[in-house]
Amino acid sequence: MAKERTNILVCAGTGCLASESEKVAKNLELIVRARGYSDEVKIVKTGCFGFCEQGPIVKIEPDNIFYVRVGPKDAKDIVDEQIVKGRKVERLLFKESEKDKVVDKHEEMSFYKKQLRIALKNCGLINPEDIYEYIALGGYEALGKVLISMTRNEVINEVKESGLRGRGGGGFPTGLKWGITKEQDSEVKFMVCNADEGDPGAFMDRSILEGDPHSVLEAMAIGGYAIGADKGLIYIRAEYPLAIARLNIALKQARELGLLGENIFGTDFSFDIDIKLGAGAFVCGEETALLNSCEGQRGEPNFKPPFPAEEGYWGHPTCVNNVETLANIPAIINRGGKWFSSIGTEKSSGTKVFALAGKVNNVGLVEVPMGITLREIIFDIGGGIPNGKKFKAVQTGGPSGGVITEKDLDTPIDYDSLIAKGSMMGSGGMIVMDEDDNMVNIAKFYLEFTMDEACGKCGPGRIGTIRIYELLKKITSGNATMADLDAIKQLCYMVKDSSLCGLCQTAPNPVISTMKHFWNEYLDFIKDVDHPQGEGKYAAKNKIQKQA
Amino acid sequence: MTKPQSISVTAPVNEDLPKEKFDELEGFIDEMETTKGALIAILHKAQSIFGYLPRDVQLFVARKLGIPGAEVFGVVSFYSYFTTKPRGKxxxxxxxxxxxxxxxxxxxxxxxxxxxxxxxxxxxxxxxxxxxxxxxxxxxxxxxxxxxxxxxxxxxxxxxxxxxxxxxxx
The missing domain is CATH 3.40.30.10 (Glutaredoxin)
Structure with a gap:
């Protein structure tokens, strides 16, 4: 990258910043200067390395040494030992818990071994606030190639061939979406990036925007060229101040170099991007709700059709793509759709980023090829369950998904297999639960979330989610009967079938799937004559009355 | 929503809502190229100035943009980021x-x-x-x-x- 002999990469993602990585970088800077190495050693603040459990992370290039859990006080040792004397600081190296052997190169860690990074390829490698580092690694090459040597149809066909599907959760083929938007007969079209990552426990979009914002800008320009739009919008949560700041820096730099604006690469293609701030509403991740929010209104979804590709932002054809989807585009253009489709499974090509969290040893962001099994993700990459506890279930797809249990851990995962197992890909949140977690409580937690976030436009969503939550509360308080279990089941299917948009159509999923796999845990709460362990209806009734 | 310059609005100034803050908000709105679709951005700015969005501020924004107060309140109450109560230190x-x-x-x-x-x-x-x-x-x-x-x-x-x-x- 630069002329310095050594780069010290310090993770400046939100997770590591929360554990004082800013101070680590500052101390490194001060000590390097004090020792007189400022000309030879450069401190680079990068985006997320993904291994958030072990943050803050510091990596030494080109020696390729990976330090974990570095505190501000460790800066002195890193400089004095590693930089001055060329010795590793043993106590800061990573230890695989089971073997207790230190591992100094990240490629050798089981956390990274099975990963394949396409969307995250620059995260933790470049300084996201410096466009030249992005360009040095082939950035904006794809945009140049597209504008100078490809027709709009060729671009769309390349994306179609790659088999890329929407990474926000729906899994709609991206090439097809671009094609439909291109076919619309309209002077004005819009390219919109959906960065309203609302799934609690998923943070891949934020990490991409914080770690590699230019990849998204470049992809939006490519998409704009393909569909015939000269204006782009990024709709991002106001809760992501760091990502917003880095996007603004990236936009400014791209404009200065003429990579956004009028006549890009000397062609007659012009494209620019605006940022729109969200204000905290989960439903705004739904594309029609997102566009309403972009227009400054309440973020309520509309009935589809018309799809945004036909009538979107202010009624113009609009293509809405998720951040992670877009981050794959430059690689697809550079290396070809065929290359991309050779990764993953037949119907779901490429990789998927998962945010692995909950009761798992290695919490963090992992990018893996489609078709990997959940067991590999949780036990090989994630390092298994902490404190020797037993694995119980994993929730994928956030509040819209369901739980997957031990018996399905060996299913290769892609969009279709997860739906077949009663869950969904969703945006890629993956919450691991151990034997201590009560599944009825988990279902209640998700329903409380969707109840809060339901926008109120349609009856099933507004009233149904509250009724389901009330029944779950009744169950967990021990006052429910079998009749309540029947009622909740019925209600779940009613809400699923009759809600207006995806948020509430999928809201009952956590209840349905926990009922399917953990029926006994529901029964444990029921005091009813039909239940073999129950105390009998009469006794239960008296007990409840006494309590009340 | 149209260009707002023509609308002059008296700010409901009181102890907690000083005139300078209303002036700052008014200046922000007046400098916008267009207020079409900008309600959420304006409310973000208003909340950063006042710290919260009391009724009087919402009404001020509504009059300034020439839209019903109910529309502003509808947006404020929809998004969890906006608050109508003052916050602690x-x-x-x-x-x-x-x-x-x-x-x-x-x-x-x-x-x-x-x-x-x-x-x-x-x-x-x-x-x-x-x-x-x-x-x-x-x-x-x-x-x-x-x-x-x-x-x-x-x-x-x-x-x-x-x-x-x-x-x-x-």
Whole structure:
């Protein structure tokens, strides 16, 4: 990258910043200067390395040494030992818990071994606030190639061939979406990036925007060229101040170099991007709700059709793509759709980023090829369950998904297999639960979330989610009967079938799937004559009355 | 919504809502190229100026843009980021994302509610703290997470809550 002999990469993602990585970088800077190495050693603040459990992370290039859990006080040792004397600081190296052997190169860690990074390829490698580092690694090459040597149809066909599907959760083929938007007969079209990552426990979009914002800008320009739009919008949560700041820096730099604006690469293609701030509403991740929010209104979804590709932002054809989807585009253009489709499974090509969290040893962001099994993700990459506890279930797809249990851990995962197992890909949140977690409580937690976030436009969503939550509360308080279990089941299917948009159509999923796999845990709460362990209806009734 | 210059609005100035702040907001709106679709951006600005969005500020924005107050209130009440109540000197946010929940965030927020004697989204009697439950701040590796203003406390245990609160009492 630069002329310095050594780069010290310090993770400046939100997770590591929360554990004082800013101070680590500052101390490194001060000590390097004090020792007189400022000309030879450069401190680079990068985006997320993904291994958030072990943050803050510091990596030494080109020696390729990976330090974990570095505190501000460790800066002195890193400089004095590693930089001055060329010795590793043993106590800061990573230890695989089971073997207790230190591992100094990240490629050798089981956390990274099975990963394949396409969307995250620059995260933790470049300084996201410096466009030249992005360009040095082939950035904006794809945009140049597209504008100078490809027709709009060729671009769309390349994306179609790659088999890329929407990474926000729906899994709609991206090439097809671009094609439909291109076919619309309209002077004005819009390219919109959906960065309203609302799934609690998923943070891949934020990490991409914080770690590699230019990849998204470049992809939006490519998409704009393909569909015939000269204006782009990024709709991002106001809760992501760091990502917003880095996007603004990236936009400014791209404009200065003429990579956004009028006549890009000397062609007659012009494209620019605006940022729109969200204000905290989960439903705004739904594309029609997102566009309403972009227009400054309440973020309520509309009935589809018309799809945004036909009538979107202010009624113009609009293509809405998720951040992670877009981050794959430059690689697809550079290396070809065929290359991309050779990764993953037949119907779901490429990789998927998962945010692995909950009761798992290695919490963090992992990018893996489609078709990997959940067991590999949780036990090989994630390092298994902490404190020797037993694995119980994993929730994928956030509040819209369901739980997957031990018996399905060996299913290769892609969009279709997860739906077949009663869950969904969703945006890629993956919450691991151990034997201590009560599944009825988990279902209640998700329903409380969707109840809060339901926008109120349609009856099933507004009233149904509250009724389901009330029944779950009744169950967990021990006052429910079998009749309540029947009622909740019925209600779940009613809400699923009759809600207006995806948020509430999928809201009952956590209840349905926990009922399917953990029926006994529901029964444990029921005091009813039909239940073999129950105390009998009469006794239960008296007990409840006494309590009340 | 149209270009607003033609509309002159008297600001409902009082003790808590000084004229300078209304002037700043008015200047921001007047400088916009177009106010079409800009309501959320204006409310963001208003909240950053006033700290919250009381009725008078909402009405001021509505008149300025020439739209019904109900429309402004509709947007303010829809989004959880906007608040109509003043905030305490410090905001304590407890992450209630799923990752934090399975690692015990529910006990943390219950503990804080008891210690501060407030419900969530309420302000303490002395005006020092507002307690908030927030959806995932994305530091899942540090779960459970409590954030006081901009400072993040990770891997919080129940018996550490007093220390955290005390730090901001003095």
């Amino acid at each position: 410090h905001t304590i946010s407890v992450c209630m994302g799923t990752a934090c929940f399975v690692r015990g965030a529910d006990k943390i927020i219950e503990g804080l509610k008891e210690k501060l004697n407030v419900e969530s989204n309420e302000i303490t009697e002395d005006g020092l703290f507002t307690l908030k439950d927030v959806r995932c701040i994305g530091a899942c590796g540090l779960a459970p997470v409590v954030m006081v203003d901009d400072k993040v406390f990770g891997r919080v245990k129940e018996n550490e809550l007093d220390d955290i609160i005390e730090k901001y009492r003095s």
